[in-house]
Amino acid sequence: MNKEIVLKNKIKEIRSSKNISQESLAKLVATTRQTIIAIEKGQFNPSAKLALLICIALDCKFEEIFWLE
Amino acid sequence: MNKEIVLKNKIKEIRSSKNISQESLAKLVATTRQTIIAIEKGQFNPSAKLALLICIALDCKFEEIFWLE
DNA sequence: TATGATTGTAAAGTAAACTTTACATTTTAT
DNA sequence: ATAAAATGTAAAGTTTACTTTACAATCATA
Numbered sequence: 001m002n003k004e005i006v007l008k009n010k011i012k013e014i015r016s017s018k019n020i021s022q023e024s025l026a027k028l029v030a031t032t033r034q035t036i037i038a039i040e041k042g043q044f045n046p047s048a049k050l051a052l053l054i055c056i057a058l059d060c061k062f063e064e065i066f067w068l069e
Numbered sequence: 070m071n072k073e074i075v076l077k078n079k080i081k082e083i084r085s086s087k088n089i090s091q092e093s094l095a096k097l098v099a100t101t102r103q104t105i106i107a108i109e110k111g112q113f114n115p116s117a118k119l120a121l122l123i124c125i126a127l128d129c130k131f132e133e134i135f136w137l138e
Numbered sequence: 139t140a141t142g143a144t145t146g147t148a149a150a151g152t153a154a155a156c157t158t159t160a161c162a163t164t165t166t167a168t
Numbered sequence: 169a170t171a172a173a174a175t176g177t178a179a180a181g182t183t184t185a186c187t188t189t190a191c192a193a194t195c196a197t198a
Contacts, residue, residue, distance in 0.1 A: 001186075002099040007118040021174060030071040035156055037176075044155055047185080048120035048135055049076040062131030066117055070156075090144060104186055106146075113185055116155080 009066045012040045014058050029053040078135045081109045083127050098122040 015025055022040075026033045031050060039046045039054075046054070055062050084094055091109075095102045100119060108115045108123075115123070124131050 001116075001119060002122075005118070005122070007116075007121065023174075032157060033175085034158080034177095038155085041176095045116045045118045047070075047076075047114045047155070048117050049074070049114045049137070050070060050156090051117035051120075052076065052131075052135060052137060053071075053074070056137075062121070062135075066121060066131075068118065068121060068125075092144075101187060102145085103147095103188080107185085110146095116185070119186090 005068050006042070007045050007066060008042065008069050009039065011036070011054060011058070011065060014060060014065060015040075018058065020058075025054070025057060028057040074137050075111070076114050076135060077111065077138050078108065080105070080123060080127070080134060083129060083134060084109075087127065089127075094123070094126060097126040 011025075015022070020028075022033045022036045026036045029050060030053070035046075035050070038044050039050075051066060052062065055065055058065065080094075084091070089097075091102045091105045095105045098119060099122070104115075104119075107113050108119075120135060121131065124134055127134065
């Protein structure tokens with residue numbers, strides 16, 4: 001896949017603004033804290049399913065959280 | 070990850086309605102036709118990056134194409 | 139009928155997402 | 169200051185997305 005285009009996100013900002021910890025977000029979307037950390041840091045590119053679960057947990061539309069650069 | 074929840078999509082319907090072939094969609098998003106086929110059939114769960122590229126190529130918002138069931 | 143374009147299927151290999159565990163560091167509240 | 173909560177980092181293992189190649193089947197058009 002195109003390596004020049006990178007998926008960015010503002011999960012950390014939105015999560016913090018709602019006072020949700022990494023651990024509770026992880027539980028909300030049935031994954032682990034490690035996965036949340038890695039996604040927040042851009043260390044990896046989540047699956048669309050997990051990304052959508054995160055959007056729902058954070059009560060945002062997909063494009064409000066994720067974008068391409 | 071939660072195996073009871075499944076990511077669904079209507080890529081095939083939207084793609085067809087715009088007269089875009091699997092191959093040209095694949096080229097638009099810099100992937101292969103095999104990947105498009107597998108995603109359309111629900112055989113796998115695309116990355117959020119690829120999913121967003123597809124949304125842009127099809128000129129739709131994420132939630133217009135992808136949802137959870 | 140024939141030819142090209144589109145789609146379906148399959149299989150092997152690679153890359154990366156995700157899990158699990160463990161421990162260290164920082165922040166917050168008492 | 170101290171304890172608890174939250175966050176950072178790391179590493180090994182498993183699962184799955186994604187690539188590449190190849191060939192068959194369907195459909196539209198000349």
